Amino acid sequence: MSLGLDNLKHIVVLMMENRSFDHMLGALKGEDARINGLTGNESNLDTENEPARVQPNAEWQSQLDPDPNHHFPAVQKQLFYPAMGPPAAPNMQGFVQSYFDMQRDVNHSRKIMYYFTPEKLPVLTTLARSFAVFNGWFASIPGPTICNRAFAHYGTSFGSVTMDPFEIKKPIASIYDRMLNAGRTTKLYYFDQASSTMEVVNLLSNQPKVFGTYDQFLSDCKLGSLPDYSFIEPNYTDHEGDGGGELLASDQHPDHDVQEGEVFIAAVYNAIRQNPDVWKSTALLVVYDEHGGIYDHVAPPSCTPDGFTEGSNNDPFIAPVADTGTGYTFAFDRLGIRVPAVLISPWIRKSTVVPGSEDPANGRIFDHASIPRTVTDHFIDPAFAQRSWREKSAGTFLDLLSDTMRPDSDCPVFQVS
Numbered sequence: 001m002s003l004g005l006d007n008l009k010h011i012v013v014l015m016m017e018n019r020s021f022d023h024m025l026g027a028l029k030g031e032d033a034r035i036n037g038l039t040g041n042e043s044n045l046d047t048e049n050e051p052a053r054v055q056p057n058a059e060w061q062s063q064l065d066p067d068p069n070h071h072f073p074a075v076q077k078q079l080f081y082p083a084m085g086p087p088a089a090p091n092m093q094g095f096v097q098s099y100f101d102m103q104r105d106v107n108h109s110r111k112i113m114y115y116f117t118p119e120k121l122p123v124l125t126t127l128a129r130s131f132a133v134f135n136g137w138f139a140s141i142p143g144p145t146i147c148n149r150a151f152a153h154y155g156t157s158f159g160s161v162t163m164d165p166f167e168i169k170k171p172i173a174s175i176y177d178r179m180l181n182a183g184r185t186t187k188l189y190y191f192d193q194a195s196s197t198m199e200v201v202n203l204l205s206n207q208p209k210v211f212g213t214y215d216q217f218l219s220d221c222k223l224g225s226l227p228d229y230s231f232i233e234p235n236y237t238d239h240e241g242d243g244g245g246e247l248l249a250s251d252q253h254p255d256h257d258v259q260e261g262e263v264f265i266a267a268v269y270n271a272i273r274q275n276p277d278v279w280k281s282t283a284l285l286v287v288y289d290e291h292g293g294i295y296d297h298v299a300p301p302s303c304t305p306d307g308f309t310e311g312s313n314n315d316p317f318i319a320p321v322a323d324t325g326t327g328y329t330f331a332f333d334r335l336g337i338r339v340p341a342v343l344i345s346p347w348i349r350k351s352t353v354v355p356g357s358e359d360p361a362n363g364r365i366f367d368h369a370s371i372p373r374t375v376t377d378h379f380i381d382p383a384f385a386q387r388s389w390r391e392k393s394a395g396t397f398l399d400l401l402s403d404t405m406r407p408d409s410d411c412p413v414f415q416v417s
Helices: 019-030 072-080 095-103 106-113 122-130 145-154 173-181 199-204 216-224 258-273 370-379 387-394
Strands: 010-016 043-045 049-055 133-134 186-190 209-213 229-232 284-290 341-343 353-354
Touching: 010 145, 010 258, 019 122, 019 145, 043 095, 043 145, 049 145, 072 095, 095 106, 106 353, 122 173, 122 341, 145 173, 173 199, 173 370, 186 216, 199 284, 209 229, 216 258, 258 284, 370 387
Parallel strands: 010 229, 010 284, 133 353, 186 209, 186 229
Antiparallel strands: 043 049, 133 341, 284 341
Protein backbone atom coordinates (compact mmCIF):
# COMPACT_ATOMS: atom_id res chain seq x y z
CA MET A 1 0.00 0.00 0.00
CA SER A 2 1.32 3.47 -0.91
CA LEU A 3 1.53 6.49 1.37
CA GLY A 4 -1.11 8.08 -0.82
CA LEU A 5 -3.52 5.26 0.00
CA ASP A 6 -2.52 5.38 3.66
CA ASN A 7 -3.58 9.03 3.72
CA LEU A 8 -6.76 8.60 1.68
CA LYS A 9 -9.84 9.40 3.78
CA HIS A 10 -12.24 10.76 1.16
CA ILE A 11 -13.28 9.79 -2.37
CA VAL A 12 -15.31 12.41 -4.26
CA VAL A 13 -16.94 11.80 -7.65
CA LEU A 14 -18.20 14.65 -9.83
CA MET A 15 -20.20 13.27 -12.75
CA MET A 16 -20.86 15.66 -15.62
CA GLU A 17 -23.09 15.07 -18.65
CA ASN A 18 -23.04 13.88 -22.23
CA ARG A 19 -19.65 14.58 -23.77
CA SER A 20 -17.26 12.15 -25.43
CA PHE A 21 -13.53 11.84 -24.78
CA ASP A 22 -12.46 12.99 -28.23
CA HIS A 23 -14.84 15.96 -28.13
CA MET A 24 -13.39 17.28 -24.85
CA LEU A 25 -9.83 15.91 -24.57
CA GLY A 26 -8.97 14.46 -27.99
CA ALA A 27 -6.86 17.50 -28.93
CA LEU A 28 -4.40 16.72 -26.13
CA LYS A 29 -2.86 14.02 -28.31
CA GLY A 30 -1.11 16.88 -30.13
CA GLU A 31 0.73 17.70 -26.89
CA ASP A 32 1.22 14.20 -25.53
CA ALA A 33 1.35 11.20 -27.85
CA ARG A 34 0.44 8.89 -24.97
CA ILE A 35 -3.10 10.29 -24.99
CA ASN A 36 -5.37 8.29 -27.29
CA GLY A 37 -6.96 11.31 -28.91
CA LEU A 38 -7.34 12.69 -32.41
CA THR A 39 -4.86 12.88 -35.28
CA GLY A 40 -7.15 15.13 -37.33
CA ASN A 41 -7.69 12.47 -39.98
CA GLU A 42 -10.67 10.73 -38.37
CA SER A 43 -13.92 10.98 -40.32
CA ASN A 44 -17.44 9.69 -40.91
CA LEU A 45 -19.29 9.69 -44.22
CA ASP A 46 -22.22 12.10 -44.32
CA THR A 47 -25.52 11.38 -46.05
CA GLU A 48 -24.11 12.64 -49.36
CA ASN A 49 -21.30 10.09 -49.09
CA GLU A 50 -18.71 12.79 -48.41
CA PRO A 51 -16.18 12.42 -45.58
CA ALA A 52 -16.87 14.65 -42.58
CA ARG A 53 -13.53 15.03 -40.82
CA VAL A 54 -13.01 15.93 -37.20
CA GLN A 55 -12.57 19.68 -36.85
CA PRO A 56 -11.35 21.84 -33.90
CA ASN A 57 -14.46 23.99 -34.18
CA ALA A 58 -16.50 23.04 -31.11
CA GLU A 59 -18.28 25.95 -29.46
CA TRP A 60 -19.34 26.37 -25.84
CA GLN A 61 -23.03 26.69 -26.75
CA SER A 62 -25.55 27.04 -29.62
CA GLN A 63 -23.94 24.38 -31.79
CA LEU A 64 -25.34 20.99 -30.73
CA ASP A 65 -28.99 21.96 -30.97
CA PRO A 66 -31.03 19.82 -31.24
CA ASP A 67 -29.55 17.58 -28.57
CA PRO A 68 -27.82 14.64 -30.30
CA ASN A 69 -29.70 11.38 -29.88
CA HIS A 70 -28.04 9.09 -27.34
CA HIS A 71 -30.76 6.52 -26.72
CA PHE A 72 -29.87 2.90 -27.37
CA PRO A 73 -31.07 2.56 -31.01
CA ALA A 74 -29.26 5.77 -32.03
CA VAL A 75 -26.06 4.68 -30.29
CA GLN A 76 -26.24 1.37 -32.15
CA LYS A 77 -26.24 3.34 -35.40
CA GLN A 78 -23.29 5.46 -34.21
CA LEU A 79 -21.33 2.31 -33.36
CA PHE A 80 -22.13 -0.02 -36.24
CA TYR A 81 -23.41 1.91 -39.31
CA PRO A 82 -24.10 0.74 -41.98
CA ALA A 83 -24.81 -2.42 -39.98
CA MET A 84 -27.20 -2.03 -37.06
CA GLY A 85 -25.43 -4.19 -34.54
CA PRO A 86 -23.71 -7.52 -33.92
CA PRO A 87 -22.34 -9.74 -35.30
CA ALA A 88 -20.62 -6.76 -36.96
CA ALA A 89 -17.81 -5.12 -34.97
CA PRO A 90 -18.20 -1.49 -33.88
CA ASN A 91 -16.60 0.79 -36.50
CA MET A 92 -17.57 4.23 -35.07
CA GLN A 93 -18.84 5.35 -38.49
CA GLY A 94 -22.45 6.31 -37.77
CA PHE A 95 -22.25 9.55 -35.77
CA VAL A 96 -22.89 11.93 -38.68
CA GLN A 97 -25.62 9.69 -40.06
CA SER A 98 -27.26 9.57 -36.63
CA TYR A 99 -27.13 13.34 -36.11
CA PHE A 100 -28.56 13.90 -39.59
CA ASP A 101 -31.65 12.01 -38.41
CA MET A 102 -32.37 14.80 -35.91
CA GLN A 103 -33.22 17.54 -38.44
CA ARG A 104 -32.20 16.27 -41.92
CA ASP A 105 -29.53 18.96 -42.36
CA VAL A 106 -26.28 17.72 -43.92
CA ASN A 107 -24.12 20.69 -42.88
CA HIS A 108 -25.43 20.64 -39.32
CA SER A 109 -24.91 16.87 -39.03
CA ARG A 110 -21.17 17.34 -39.59
CA LYS A 111 -20.88 19.35 -36.37
CA ILE A 112 -21.08 16.12 -34.39
CA MET A 113 -17.42 15.64 -35.42
CA TYR A 114 -16.25 18.93 -33.88
CA TYR A 115 -13.92 18.96 -30.88
CA PHE A 116 -12.54 21.52 -28.43
CA THR A 117 -9.02 22.90 -28.53
CA PRO A 118 -7.31 22.86 -25.10
CA GLU A 119 -7.40 26.63 -24.69
CA LYS A 120 -11.21 26.54 -24.85
CA LEU A 121 -11.35 24.12 -21.89
CA PRO A 122 -8.61 25.46 -19.59
CA VAL A 123 -9.96 23.78 -16.45
CA LEU A 124 -10.55 20.24 -17.70
CA THR A 125 -7.41 20.17 -19.82
CA THR A 126 -5.24 21.60 -17.03
CA LEU A 127 -6.50 18.91 -14.66
CA ALA A 128 -5.90 16.21 -17.29
CA ARG A 129 -2.35 17.47 -17.85
CA SER A 130 -1.64 17.86 -14.13
CA PHE A 131 -3.02 14.62 -12.72
CA ALA A 132 -4.23 11.32 -14.26
CA VAL A 133 -6.26 11.06 -17.46
CA PHE A 134 -7.81 7.74 -18.52
CA ASN A 135 -7.56 6.61 -22.15
CA GLY A 136 -9.99 3.77 -21.46
CA TRP A 137 -12.93 4.97 -19.36
CA PHE A 138 -16.22 4.06 -21.04
CA ALA A 139 -19.88 4.58 -20.28
CA SER A 140 -21.27 1.39 -18.78
CA ILE A 141 -23.79 0.76 -21.57
CA PRO A 142 -24.43 2.29 -25.01
CA GLY A 143 -27.41 4.27 -23.82
CA PRO A 144 -28.61 7.41 -22.01
CA THR A 145 -28.18 9.06 -18.63
CA ILE A 146 -30.24 7.26 -16.00
CA CYS A 147 -29.16 3.70 -16.80
CA ASN A 148 -25.52 4.79 -17.00
CA ARG A 149 -25.62 6.73 -13.74
CA ALA A 150 -27.18 3.66 -12.13
CA PHE A 151 -23.88 1.84 -12.67
CA ALA A 152 -22.10 4.53 -10.66
CA HIS A 153 -24.58 4.11 -7.82
CA TYR A 154 -25.27 0.34 -7.90
CA GLY A 155 -22.76 -1.28 -10.26
CA THR A 156 -25.72 -2.30 -12.44
CA SER A 157 -28.79 -0.84 -14.11
CA PHE A 158 -30.88 -3.93 -13.27
CA GLY A 159 -31.53 -4.67 -16.95
CA SER A 160 -32.44 -1.13 -18.07
CA VAL A 161 -31.02 0.60 -21.15
CA THR A 162 -33.49 3.51 -21.11
CA MET A 163 -34.41 6.66 -19.22
CA ASP A 164 -37.32 4.84 -17.55
CA PRO A 165 -37.28 4.21 -13.79
CA PHE A 166 -35.85 0.80 -13.03
CA GLU A 167 -36.69 -1.81 -10.42
CA ILE A 168 -34.07 -2.17 -7.71
CA LYS A 169 -33.48 -5.87 -7.08
CA LYS A 170 -32.02 -7.27 -3.89
CA PRO A 171 -29.45 -8.04 -2.71
CA ILE A 172 -27.70 -5.37 -4.81
CA ALA A 173 -27.51 -2.27 -2.61
CA SER A 174 -26.44 1.21 -3.60
CA ILE A 175 -22.95 2.28 -2.63
CA TYR A 176 -24.59 4.69 -0.16
CA ASP A 177 -26.50 1.93 1.63
CA ARG A 178 -23.36 -0.21 1.70
CA MET A 179 -21.38 2.60 3.29
CA LEU A 180 -24.03 3.30 5.91
CA ASN A 181 -24.44 -0.38 6.74
CA ALA A 182 -20.68 -0.61 7.26
CA GLY A 183 -20.68 2.34 9.65
CA ARG A 184 -19.13 4.66 7.08
CA THR A 185 -20.20 8.18 6.11
CA THR A 186 -21.52 9.13 2.69
CA LYS A 187 -23.32 12.00 1.00
CA LEU A 188 -24.85 12.75 -2.37
CA TYR A 189 -24.65 16.50 -2.94
CA TYR A 190 -27.13 17.94 -5.43
CA PHE A 191 -26.97 21.51 -6.67
CA ASP A 192 -30.42 22.58 -5.51
CA GLN A 193 -33.97 21.27 -5.41
CA ALA A 194 -34.78 22.57 -8.87
CA SER A 195 -31.86 20.70 -10.42
CA SER A 196 -31.93 17.32 -8.66
CA THR A 197 -32.32 14.46 -11.13
CA MET A 198 -34.85 11.68 -11.57
CA GLU A 199 -32.48 8.89 -10.65
CA VAL A 200 -31.52 10.62 -7.41
CA VAL A 201 -35.12 10.50 -6.22
CA ASN A 202 -35.37 6.84 -7.22
CA LEU A 203 -32.00 6.05 -5.71
CA LEU A 204 -32.33 7.56 -2.28
CA SER A 205 -36.08 7.72 -1.63
CA ASN A 206 -35.54 5.76 1.58
CA GLN A 207 -32.32 7.50 2.58
CA PRO A 208 -33.05 11.24 2.84
CA LYS A 209 -30.23 11.65 5.35
CA VAL A 210 -27.74 10.95 2.55
CA PHE A 211 -28.84 14.01 0.57
CA GLY A 212 -26.84 17.21 0.86
CA THR A 213 -26.80 20.44 -1.12
CA TYR A 214 -23.84 21.79 -3.05
CA ASP A 215 -23.55 24.59 -0.50
CA GLN A 216 -23.18 21.90 2.17
CA PHE A 217 -20.36 20.37 0.14
CA LEU A 218 -18.53 23.69 0.08
CA SER A 219 -19.05 24.04 3.82
CA ASP A 220 -17.95 20.47 4.53
CA CYS A 221 -14.73 21.07 2.60
CA LYS A 222 -14.07 24.29 4.48
CA LEU A 223 -14.75 22.70 7.88
CA GLY A 224 -12.89 19.48 7.11
CA SER A 225 -16.04 17.39 7.57
CA LEU A 226 -16.31 15.67 4.18
CA PRO A 227 -17.79 12.16 4.43
CA ASP A 228 -15.81 9.11 3.38
CA TYR A 229 -17.56 8.97 0.00
CA SER A 230 -19.27 11.83 -1.84
CA PHE A 231 -21.02 12.09 -5.18
CA ILE A 232 -21.70 15.55 -6.63
CA GLU A 233 -24.51 16.44 -9.03
CA PRO A 234 -24.10 19.61 -11.11
CA ASN A 235 -26.91 22.05 -11.92
CA TYR A 236 -28.99 20.47 -14.69
CA THR A 237 -31.30 23.36 -15.53
CA ASP A 238 -31.29 27.08 -16.24
CA HIS A 239 -33.54 28.52 -13.55
CA GLU A 240 -33.98 31.35 -11.09
CA GLY A 241 -31.80 31.22 -8.01
CA ASP A 242 -33.04 31.54 -4.45
CA GLY A 243 -31.86 35.14 -4.25
CA GLY A 244 -33.13 36.05 -7.70
CA GLY A 245 -31.14 36.15 -10.88
CA GLU A 246 -30.61 33.29 -13.31
CA LEU A 247 -28.65 30.17 -12.42
CA LEU A 248 -27.19 28.62 -15.55
CA ALA A 249 -26.93 24.87 -15.94
CA SER A 250 -23.41 23.63 -15.22
CA ASP A 251 -23.76 19.98 -16.31
CA GLN A 252 -22.37 20.61 -19.85
CA HIS A 253 -25.24 18.63 -21.38
CA PRO A 254 -25.78 19.88 -24.94
CA ASP A 255 -26.75 22.62 -25.47
CA HIS A 256 -25.91 24.06 -22.03
CA ASP A 257 -22.94 26.39 -21.73
CA VAL A 258 -19.73 24.35 -21.50
CA GLN A 259 -17.95 27.31 -19.88
CA GLU A 260 -20.40 27.21 -16.99
CA GLY A 261 -19.41 23.59 -16.44
CA GLU A 262 -15.75 24.57 -16.50
CA VAL A 263 -16.44 27.05 -13.70
CA PHE A 264 -18.27 24.38 -11.72
CA ILE A 265 -15.46 21.82 -12.08
CA ALA A 266 -12.97 24.45 -10.96
CA ALA A 267 -15.11 25.39 -7.96
CA VAL A 268 -15.38 21.76 -6.81
CA TYR A 269 -11.63 21.28 -7.23
CA ASN A 270 -10.80 24.54 -5.44
CA ALA A 271 -13.08 23.69 -2.51
CA ILE A 272 -11.05 20.52 -1.90
CA ARG A 273 -7.73 22.12 -2.77
CA GLN A 274 -8.04 25.10 -0.41
CA ASN A 275 -8.24 23.04 2.79
CA PRO A 276 -4.78 21.46 3.23
CA ASP A 277 -6.05 18.59 5.38
CA VAL A 278 -8.84 17.77 2.93
CA TRP A 279 -6.54 18.15 -0.07
CA LYS A 280 -3.94 15.67 1.14
CA SER A 281 -6.57 13.08 2.08
CA THR A 282 -8.96 13.22 -0.92
CA ALA A 283 -9.13 11.68 -4.39
CA LEU A 284 -11.47 13.52 -6.78
CA LEU A 285 -12.74 11.77 -9.91
CA VAL A 286 -14.22 14.01 -12.63
CA VAL A 287 -16.09 11.85 -15.14
CA TYR A 288 -18.99 12.06 -17.61
CA ASP A 289 -22.04 9.81 -17.56
CA GLU A 290 -22.13 9.08 -21.32
CA HIS A 291 -21.04 10.50 -24.67
CA GLY A 292 -24.26 12.31 -25.58
CA GLY A 293 -24.22 11.14 -29.19
CA ILE A 294 -20.92 12.96 -29.92
CA TYR A 295 -18.11 11.37 -31.92
CA ASP A 296 -15.33 9.27 -30.40
CA HIS A 297 -12.97 7.14 -32.46
CA VAL A 298 -12.33 4.29 -29.99
CA ALA A 299 -14.58 1.25 -30.34
CA PRO A 300 -16.06 0.14 -26.99
CA PRO A 301 -14.75 -3.23 -25.86
CA SER A 302 -16.75 -6.25 -24.79
CA CYS A 303 -17.17 -6.73 -21.06
CA THR A 304 -18.47 -9.03 -18.36
CA PRO A 305 -22.25 -9.30 -18.74
CA ASP A 306 -24.18 -7.24 -16.24
CA GLY A 307 -25.61 -10.19 -14.32
CA PHE A 308 -26.42 -10.15 -10.65
CA THR A 309 -27.02 -12.80 -8.05
CA GLU A 310 -30.44 -13.06 -6.43
CA GLY A 311 -30.30 -13.87 -2.74
CA SER A 312 -27.26 -14.44 -0.58
CA ASN A 313 -26.78 -18.19 -0.91
CA ASN A 314 -25.27 -18.55 -4.38
CA ASP A 315 -28.60 -18.72 -6.14
CA PRO A 316 -28.50 -19.20 -9.92
CA PHE A 317 -27.01 -16.42 -12.00
CA ILE A 318 -29.58 -14.07 -13.48
CA ALA A 319 -28.43 -12.53 -16.78
CA PRO A 320 -30.67 -9.57 -17.62
CA VAL A 321 -31.27 -8.71 -21.25
CA ALA A 322 -33.03 -5.66 -22.63
CA ASP A 323 -35.53 -5.30 -25.46
CA THR A 324 -33.80 -2.47 -27.27
CA GLY A 325 -36.19 -1.71 -30.11
CA THR A 326 -33.46 -2.54 -32.65
CA GLY A 327 -34.45 -6.12 -33.47
CA TYR A 328 -32.40 -7.97 -30.88
CA THR A 329 -31.91 -8.11 -27.16
CA PHE A 330 -28.85 -6.60 -25.47
CA ALA A 331 -26.97 -8.87 -23.08
CA PHE A 332 -24.97 -6.09 -21.37
CA ASP A 333 -21.81 -7.62 -22.78
CA ARG A 334 -20.39 -4.47 -24.39
CA LEU A 335 -19.53 -1.09 -22.88
CA GLY A 336 -20.82 2.26 -24.03
CA ILE A 337 -18.80 4.96 -25.78
CA ARG A 338 -15.68 6.46 -24.23
CA VAL A 339 -15.99 9.49 -21.94
CA PRO A 340 -13.54 11.92 -20.29
CA ALA A 341 -12.27 10.84 -16.87
CA VAL A 342 -9.61 12.52 -14.73
CA LEU A 343 -8.44 11.43 -11.27
CA ILE A 344 -7.08 14.21 -9.07
CA SER A 345 -4.92 13.97 -5.95
CA PRO A 346 -1.61 15.49 -4.83
CA TRP A 347 -0.40 11.88 -4.53
CA ILE A 348 -0.74 11.29 -8.29
CA ARG A 349 2.38 11.73 -10.37
CA LYS A 350 2.16 14.71 -12.70
CA SER A 351 0.94 14.04 -16.25
CA THR A 352 -0.11 10.45 -15.62
CA VAL A 353 -1.80 8.84 -18.63
CA VAL A 354 -3.58 5.56 -17.91
CA PRO A 355 -3.40 3.47 -21.12
CA GLY A 356 -6.52 1.87 -22.54
CA SER A 357 -7.37 -0.49 -25.37
CA GLU A 358 -4.75 1.13 -27.63
CA ASP A 359 -2.11 -0.67 -25.53
CA PRO A 360 -3.02 -4.40 -25.53
CA ALA A 361 -0.13 -5.28 -23.25
CA ASN A 362 -0.62 -2.65 -20.53
CA GLY A 363 -4.01 -1.09 -21.22
CA ARG A 364 -6.70 -0.90 -18.55
CA ILE A 365 -10.45 -0.59 -19.06
CA PHE A 366 -12.83 1.22 -16.70
CA ASP A 367 -16.53 2.00 -16.66
CA HIS A 368 -18.88 3.51 -14.10
CA ALA A 369 -19.08 0.21 -12.20
CA SER A 370 -15.45 0.98 -11.29
CA ILE A 371 -16.77 3.63 -8.90
CA PRO A 372 -18.73 1.42 -6.45
CA ARG A 373 -16.09 -1.30 -6.90
CA THR A 374 -13.28 1.06 -5.87
CA VAL A 375 -15.20 2.68 -3.02
CA THR A 376 -16.34 -0.68 -1.65
CA ASP A 377 -12.87 -2.19 -1.86
CA HIS A 378 -11.24 0.76 -0.11
CA PHE A 379 -13.73 1.57 2.63
CA ILE A 380 -15.63 -1.66 3.26
CA ASP A 381 -14.27 -5.04 2.15
CA PRO A 382 -12.75 -6.22 -1.14
CA ALA A 383 -14.55 -9.54 -0.61
CA PHE A 384 -17.97 -7.87 -0.42
CA ALA A 385 -20.17 -10.35 -2.28
CA GLN A 386 -23.48 -8.61 -2.91
CA ARG A 387 -22.66 -6.80 -6.12
CA SER A 388 -23.12 -7.40 -9.82
CA TRP A 389 -20.76 -9.51 -11.86
CA ARG A 390 -19.92 -6.40 -13.86
CA GLU A 391 -18.87 -4.54 -10.74
CA LYS A 392 -16.81 -7.45 -9.46
CA SER A 393 -14.84 -7.44 -12.72
CA ALA A 394 -14.54 -3.65 -13.03
CA GLY A 395 -11.16 -1.95 -12.83
CA THR A 396 -10.15 -0.02 -9.73
CA PHE A 397 -8.10 3.17 -9.81
CA LEU A 398 -6.62 3.98 -6.40
CA ASP A 399 -3.34 2.29 -7.30
CA LEU A 400 -2.58 5.54 -9.14
CA LEU A 401 -1.82 7.16 -5.79
CA SER A 402 1.92 7.11 -5.17
CA ASP A 403 4.26 7.32 -2.17
CA THR A 404 5.10 10.96 -2.82
CA MET A 405 2.86 13.95 -2.18
CA ARG A 406 3.48 16.70 -4.71
CA PRO A 407 4.31 20.16 -3.36
CA ASP A 408 1.63 22.81 -3.30
CA SER A 409 3.37 24.76 -6.03
CA ASP A 410 3.07 21.80 -8.39
CA CYS A 411 -0.76 21.64 -8.23
CA PRO A 412 -2.93 24.21 -10.01
CA VAL A 413 -5.42 26.62 -8.44
CA PHE A 414 -8.14 28.21 -10.56
CA GLN A 415 -9.44 31.73 -10.24
CA VAL A 416 -13.22 31.44 -10.08
CA SER A 417 -15.35 34.56 -9.73
